[in-house]
Amino acid sequence: MAQTEDPYRELARQLGSVGAVRRELARSFPHDCQPATAIVLMLLGRRGEMRMSELADLMGVDMSVASRHVTHTVDRGWVDRRPDPLDGRARLMRLTESGERLLAETHERVAQTLARRLDDWPLEDVARLADLLARLRVDLGECERHLDPRHLRSTTPL
Amino acid sequence: MAQTEDPYRELARQLGSVGAVRRELARSFPHDCQPATAIVLMLLGRRGEMRMSELADLMGVDMSVASRHVTHTVDRGWVDRRPDPLDGRARLMRLTESGERLLAETHERVAQTLARRLDDWPLEDVARLADLLARLRVDLGECERHLDPRHLRSTTPL
DNA sequence: TATTGTTATACTCTATAACTATA
DNA sequence: TATAGTTATAGAGTATAACAATA
Numbered sequence: 001m002a003q004t005e006d007p008y009r010e011l012a013r014q015l016g017s018v019g020a021v022r023r024e025l026a027r028s029f030p031h032d033c034q035p036a037t038a039i040v041l042m043l044l045g046r047r048g049e050m051r052m053s054e055l056a057d058l059m060g061v062d063m064s065v066a067s068r069h070v071t072h073t074v075d076r077g078w079v080d081r082r083p084d085p086l087d088g089r090a091r092l093m094r095l096t097e098s099g100e101r102l103l104a105e106t107h108e109r110v111a112q113t114l115a116r117r118l119d120d121w122p123l124e125d126v127a128r129l130a131d132l133l134a135r136l137r138v139d140l141g142e143c144e145r146h147l148d149p150r151h152l153r154s155t156t157p158l
Numbered sequence: 159m160a161q162t163e164d165p166y167r168e169l170a171r172q173l174g175s176v177g178a179v180r181r182e183l184a185r186s187f188p189h190d191c192q193p194a195t196a197i198v199l200m201l202l203g204r205r206g207e208m209r210m211s212e213l214a215d216l217m218g219v220d221m222s223v224a225s226r227h228v229t230h231t232v233d234r235g236w237v238d239r240r241p242d243p244l245d246g247r248a249r250l251m252r253l254t255e256s257g258e259r260l261l262a263e264t265h266e267r268v269a270q271t272l273a274r275r276l277d278d279w280p281l282e283d284v285a286r287l288a289d290l291l292a293r294l295r296v297d298l299g300e301c302e303r304h305l306d307p308r309h310l311r312s313t314t315p316l
Numbered sequence: 317t318a319t320t321g322t323t324a325t326a327c328t329c330t331a332t333a334a335c336t337a338t339a
Numbered sequence: 340t341a342t343a344g345t346t347a348t349a350g351a352g353t354a355t356a357a358c359a360a361t362a
Contacts, residue, residue: 007285008272009265013204014291015180016197020218021298022173023353036329039174046171052344060178062331067345069329089338089343107167114166117298127165129290132283133172140179140275181330192351210321220354225322227352247320247361 028109030102032076036069038110041078041095041103049094051084060137078102186267188260190234194227196268199236199253199261207252209242218295236260 026035033041036059043058044050050058056066070093073079078099084090095103118126184193191199194217201216202208208216214224228251231237236257242248253261276284 006269007281007288008269008276010288011272011284011291012183012265012268013197013200014288014295015176015183016193016200017216017218017295018173018176018180018291019352021295022176024298025170025173034328035174039171042171042174053342058175060175061329063344064332064346065330071345084343087339087343091344107170110170111164111166114169114298118166118294121293121297123165125290126169128286129294130165130168130172132287132290133169133176135279136276136287137172137175137179139279140182140272177329194352211319219352221321222323222355223353229322242320245320245362249321 025110025113028113029106030109033102033106036065037072037078038106040066040069040073041099041106044079044093044095045100045103049092051090051092053090055093073099183268183271186271187264188267191260191264194223195230196264198224198227198231199257199264202237202251202253203258203261207250209248209250211248213251231257 022035026038029035029038039059040055043055047058052063052066052070055070056063059066059069070079070081074081076098077096079093080096081091081093084092114126180193184196187193187196197217198213201213205216210221210224210228213228214221217224217227228237228239232239234256236254237251238254239249239251242250272284
C-alpha cells in the first residue's frame, strides 16, 4: 500500500495515467472494435435493450457521442436500432446475434489478457478495484443526476 | 463490495468508463492546463528534473507525445528545457517558478474537488484505489516486450 | 549503427451547437 | 415549449513514421 500524506494527490496522479492501461487492453480487441465500440457492446449485453439517452448516461458521454458509436456498430451489423413503439422520438438498441458473438470474443480476449497479466493478484483485489472505480464514477460523474441511485448499490444488476 | 462471477469483466467495464471521471476532474483545471499538461507538471514536481524518455515512460505514452506536451508547457513558461550536459542528444526538463505556482494551484483545485465529492469515502479507500491503479499500470503497461515466449507457445497450435 | 528527441500525419474520442422530429 | 436523437465542427490526445543530431 502506497504511503502518502495526501491520498487525493496520489489518486489524481494515478487517474492521469490510467489511459495507458486502457490503450494496452485495446490492443487485443478485434478489428473495427475500438474501446468505445466495446463499451457499447458490453453495456447492451449486460443491460439489454435500451434507449440512446440511457446508453449515453451509462457511458458517461454526451448523447451525440453515443449516437456516433452506435451508428458504427449498426453499420457493421452488431446492433439493431429500431423506433421505440412507446415514444416516436426515441429509438431502442439491442445486440444482434453477430454482436453477441463479437462481444463474447472481445470479452474472452480481455479476460485472458487480464488473467495473464494479473495472475499474481488475488481475485479479491480485482473485484475491489472494479468496485472502487464504480463508486468513483458515481460520486464524481456528471451523470449521477440521471442515474438510478440503485446503481450505487449493485454493480452487477444483471 | 461487488459480487460477480467474473471480476475481470467487471474491471474491464469500469476501466472503459473511467474517462468520464478524468474529464470531470479536468473541468476545474486552470486555463491552458489540460489533463496531459497537468500530468507533466505533476511528474516534474514530484520527481524533479528528468529527460524526455523518462517523462514519456512515467506518462505511459510515446516520446513524441510527451515532447508535444512539454513544448506546450515550455511555450507558457512553466517548464525549463535545457541540453543534458552529459549527453548531447538528450534534454533535461524541470519546473520554473511559474510552473511551481501553477502546479500548486492545480493540485489545490483537484484536491478540493476530490475532498468535496468523496467526502464520505474513508481516506483508506482513496489510498487503496490509488495503490491498486498504480499496480494495474505496472502489471499491464509495457509488458508485451517482456513476455515469456512460453506463453505464446502455449496458445499457439504447433 | 544505435539512441534521443522533434515534427508531420492520421486516427480516436469528445463536447458544443444547429437541426429534425415528436411529445 | 420541451425532449430524443442526429450531424457538423472543432479540439484534445495518441501512435507511427520520417527525420536530424549525437553517442
